[in-house]
Amino acid sequence: MGNTSILIIEDDAEMRETLNDILSDEGYKVKTAGTGKEALALAKKELFPVCLVDLRLPDISGIAVLKGLKACSPDSSAIIITAFASKETAIEAIKAGASCYIEKPINMEELLATVKRTSEAYQLLEAKRRAEEELMINEEKYRSLVESTEDSVYLVDMNCRYLFMNEKHLSRLGLSSDQYQGRPYRAFHSDEDAKRFAKKVNYVFETGISAQHEYKDNEEQSFFKTLSPVKDPETGMVTAVTVVSKDITEMKRTDKELLETRDYLNNIIESSADTITVVDMKGIVRDGNKGGEGIMGYRADEAIGTPNRQFFPDPAEADRIMGLVQKKGVIKNYRTTVVRKDGKLIYVSMSAALLKDKNGVPIGTVRVSRDVTKEVELEKRVREERDNLNLIFESMADGVYSVSEDYKVEFMNKVLREAFGDHVGDICYEVFHERKEPCPLCKLSEVMRGLTVRWEWRSRWMNRIYDLIETPVINLDGRISKLTIFRDITKRKRAEEEIQKLNQELELKVVDLEAVTRMKTEFLSLTSHELRTPLTPMKAQLQMLEEGYKGIMSEEQRESIELVLRNLARLDKLIKDILDISRIEMGRIKLSFESMSINDAVKEAIKMQEPFADEKGIKIVARLAKLPAIVGDSERLRQVISNLVNNAIKFSEKATDVLVETQRVGEAVQFSITDYGIGISEEDKEKLFKPFSQIDSSMSRKRGGTGLGLAIAKGIIHAHNGKIWVESELGKSSTFYFSIPIKQRIREEEAPYIG
Amino acid sequence: MLLPSRKKKIGIMTETKTVMIVDDEPDVLLSVAQILEASNYRTIKAKDGYECIDKLGGEVPDVLLLDIMMPGLTSKEIIREIEKDRSLADIKIIFLTAVHSLEAEEEGLLASKQVIDFIEKPFTVRRMLDAIGKAIEI
Known part of the structure; x- marks a missing residue:
């Protein structure tokens, strides 16, 4: 039993030590106090399940000490030691909380028995209290577990009546905590489900073995219920059944989707225009989709079980492919030719992967092949056209070259090669312009954006003028290059500029000429007018002579006058004509x-x-x-x-x-x-x-x-x-x-x- | 050239008619005067517009032979002066010029009711006498 702490309160030192020795020898942990105050001080610090109290103490009365001890630890037992036992004192002491009393002189055997009994009683009490406490904690733990779970948890009896349900289930059923007790499962579920559930509950009650129950409510929600027996610990009889109900609606849906996805993938594979085949390590076709039929002309069932070598014009190709897949695990877009059922050769692009079993041992290959005959033919045609174009470029007198987006020369035609040397693969600005970085006028970025640029480049350095056309060309691999065609137009430009200059000069001259013509015309008009004035009196006088106004003239004189008059008339006619022509030219x-x-x-x-x-x-x-x-x-x-x-x-x-x-x-x-x-x-x-x-x-x-x-x-x-x-x-x-x-x-x- | 007919004066050429000649060319002035005087006209000579206006204040001629291009007063200004004076309203004006009649017309010279004819220089004696004769008859 031992190690129960015992406090001895005894004013007699000899008695105190004796008791101490005896109890210590018995294995108790003993502390002693000579006075009541000392005892109370110790009791405040330490728990003493058993106290031996001398009622007669020098400072405080034994009763007072008892009360003080009880106040410190109500569960402690006090044994009174008294030399003169009186009924009154004993009753008072028991009232004050003492469990028993021993008379002096002390019978040691009696004391030890009493101490032992008291100590055991305390320990029993203590154990019980601790058990109760533990139970309480456990209960709380389970309760909070049950309440905090996302699942519904409830307890039913043999008749499927609810004994308990957690908050989750309460809220699911729409009940409050005081409404469910004793209500049956069937009140909240369909009859059919209630019947099945009752069967399961019965099973658990009868066998004591857990059971599962799946249930779908009318709102398409699915629940998975685990029914576990609650057994009486003593009899082992089933007293109730706990039900943990899991909402598996989402899970069900995901499952369904997975199934659908699988179907969908199968559909894709089946309906794929590509040929998908599984070939085992021996080269035997093990599976194939319908799509294969379109490309190869074989039905899946015709191909399955046959060696795949037969599909290649060169049977060794089958081994090569198998070797490649084995080596690399995966091959992508491998170009090869295969023979259709009708004997026609077609180009295919094949991707293949190695299939392995659980232990990583290769068991076969899955291959996806696409008919790329059209693409290949197109590429061939494009290549031919490109070759033709290159031929044209070669024979052109203009410079033609192309550069990649990183300024690498990809092509130079003959004219350029003769002028600069072959610089394919070099950087354009380095070889053509002796620069360390791209030329400031370079049109590469515009061309890369898809623009065609035509511009005139005046090279001060070379004193030449070039007409450049720069345009994007798309390569077979999808890259864009800049194709440049340029022509030296220096001569033409210089001539044009010369002509322009001459034209300007000519224009100025024409202006001058117009002014001169106008001046000439005006001059003629004015002079003609001025000329007529002196003609007027000349003619008048001669006419007067001719008409005899100034006397009779000889025939010879008259002839002279007539001659002058005739010439005067001519002169007058000329002046008149000049005047007319002046008017016409002036538009007047x-x-x-x-x-x-x-x-x-x-x-x-x-x-x-x-x-x-x-x-x-x-x-x-x-x-x-x-x-x-x-x-x-x-x-x-x-x-x-x-x-x-x-x-x-x-x-x-x-x-x-x-x-x-x-x-x-x-x-x-x-x-x-x-x-x-x-x-x-x-x-x-x-x-x-x-x-x-x-x-x-x-x-x-x-x-x-x-x-x-x-x-x-x-x-x-x-x-x-x-x-x-x-x-x-x-x-x-x-x-x-x-x-x-x-x-x-x-x-x-x-x-x-x-x- | 026919011009619109005017109020016709009925008269017989008994008294001597007077013609004023205005021209800045003395030789023309003299020649014209000689031709007219030989045909029994009295002539008044003026070498420019000012002299013309001045002399019109002294005597009113029957016909005015007026050169178009002269220094000083222009023929247009002379006509304007004549039109202002009612006592000169009966004078018949004949242009004598090296300018073409259509150009003269453009200048607005033929607008006046008193202008009745247009003799181009150099003229013939016959043309001159016909024109004056017609002017007197009107």
């Missing part, structure tokens, strides 16, 4: 429009010119058609016709006819006059209508005339919106034509007066 010719008859103008002109024709023995033949009136300046048109008739007479051979005709041609009247004279050459026709550019000035002088008549005629006809031209056969005849529209389109302010 004024016409007096009226309704008029061309035929009348022709008749008048012929009448005026007839004496002159007669002199040369020339007959003027007129063939005048009936014509509508036109709108025109009759005086000016008569001047034109007179001039043409006069010219015709002048250039006619003697005694020939001059033919004058008028006719209507469409919406115009046309005049023509033909002479049978020297004719006009083609080149002269051009000059004919230009002022001061006589075909032959000496001829003109000889025949009389100013050389301005046709230029004036042209000006006048043009002012009538008409045309004037000449047709001629050199040495035979010339015909001058003009035509004037019958209806004039004249601006409002120039509207003719039509009488």
Whole structure:
């Protein structure tokens, strides 16, 4: 039993030591106190399940000490030691909490027995209390466990009545804690489920073995319940059943999805256009999907069980592939050729992986093959086209090269190779421009963005100008390169610039020339006017002499006067013509429009010119058609016709006819006059209508005339919106034509007066 | 050239008619005067616009032969002066010039009702006498 702490409170030192020795020998842990105060102080520090108390103490009464001890540890037992036992004292002591008393002189055996009994009683009490405490803690632990779990936990009796349920289950059933006691399971579940559940509960009750129960409520929630027996620890009989109910709705759903995913994957594999085959290590086809049929022409069941060597044109290829997969574990996009069932060769891109069993031993390969025949053919065609293009580039006189996105030269055509050497693989800016970094004008980034750039590069360094076209080209592997075509346009550019400069100079000259022409015209106009003024009194005086105003003259004198007058008339005519041509050139010719008859103008002109024709023995033949009136300046048109008739007479051979005709041609009247004279050459026709550019000035002088008549005629006809031209056969005849529209389109302010 | 007809004066050429000639060229002035005087006209000569206006204050001619381009007063200004004076309203004005009639018209010289003809320089004696004769007849 031993080691129970015992406090001895005894004022008699000898007695105290004796008791101490005896109890210590018995194995108790003993402490002693000589006074009541000392005892209480010890009791406050330490627990003493058994105290031996001498009732007669020097300081405090034994009863007071007892009370004090009880206050410190109510469970402690006190044994009173008293020399004079009186009934009153004993009762008082028991009242104060003592468990028994021993009379002095002490019978040691009795004391030891009493101490032992008291000590054992205390220890029993202590053990019981500790057990109760532990139970309480355990209960709390289980309760909190039960309450904190996500699962529903409840207890049912043999009749499936609820004995307990945790918060989770309460909230699931929508109950409060005071509502469930004694209510049956079936009140909250379907009849069918309740029946099945009851069966399971019965089973647990009868066998004492746990059971499972799955249940799906009407809201599609699934629960998995574990039923465990609660056994009486003594009898081993089942007293209740605990149920742990797990919500497995989510789990079920995930399971379903997994199943569906598996189906889905199977579907994909089955419906894949690619051939998926499983080939074992011996090269025998073990599995295959339907997709294979489309590519290879074999049904899965035709291929399964056969060696895969038969599918390759070179059976050794099957071994090679197997070797590769074994070595690397996985191969990707391996290009090979296979033979279709119909014997046709097709290109496939194959990816394959090694299959291993649980122990890591290879058991086969799974292969996915895709028909890439079209791609391969396309690539071939692209490559051929590229080769063709390269051939074209090679023969071009322009420089052609391509660089990768990291400035590496990929291609140079012949022209460039001859100029720079072969630099394929070198960095473009280093070899072409002797730079350490990309050129500032480089268009690589634009081209990489997909833009085509055309620009002009003026190299000050080389003093050349280049026309560059830079464009992205996509390589077979998808990379983009910059293709540059450039042409030396230095010569062309220089020429263009030269032409531009010349044009500018010419423009300036034209401006100058226009000013000069205007000045010339104005000068002519002014001088002509000034020339006429002195002519006026000269003519007047000579006429007076000729008319005899100043007396009678001899015949010789008169001839002299007439000669001067004739030349004066010529001079006057010249001045008048110059004035006219000046007006025409300045655009200042004024016409007096009226309704008029061309035929009348022709008749008048012929009448005026007839004496002159007669002199040369020339007959003027007129063939005048009936014509509508036109709108025109009759005086000016008569001047034109007179001039043409006069010219015709002048250039006619003697005694020939001059033919004058008028006719209507469409919406115009046309005049023509033909002479049978020297004719006009083609080149002269051009000059004919230009002022001061006589075909032959000496001829003109000889025949009389100013050389301005046709230029004036042209000006006048043009002012009538008409045309004037000449047709001629050199040495035979010339015909001058003009035509004037019958209806004039004249601006409002120039509207003719039509009488 | 025919100009619109005016109020016709009926009269017989019995008395001597007066023609004022205005021209800055003395030779022209002299020649014209000689031609007219030989045909029994009385002439007044003026070498420019100022002299013309001045002399018109002294005597009113029947016909005024007026040069178009002269220094000093322009013919336009002379006509404006004449039109202002009611006593000069009967004077017939004939232009005598090297300028083309259409250009003169453009200048607005033919606008005046008193301007009745236009003789281009150099003129013929016949043209001059015809023009004056017609002017007197009106």
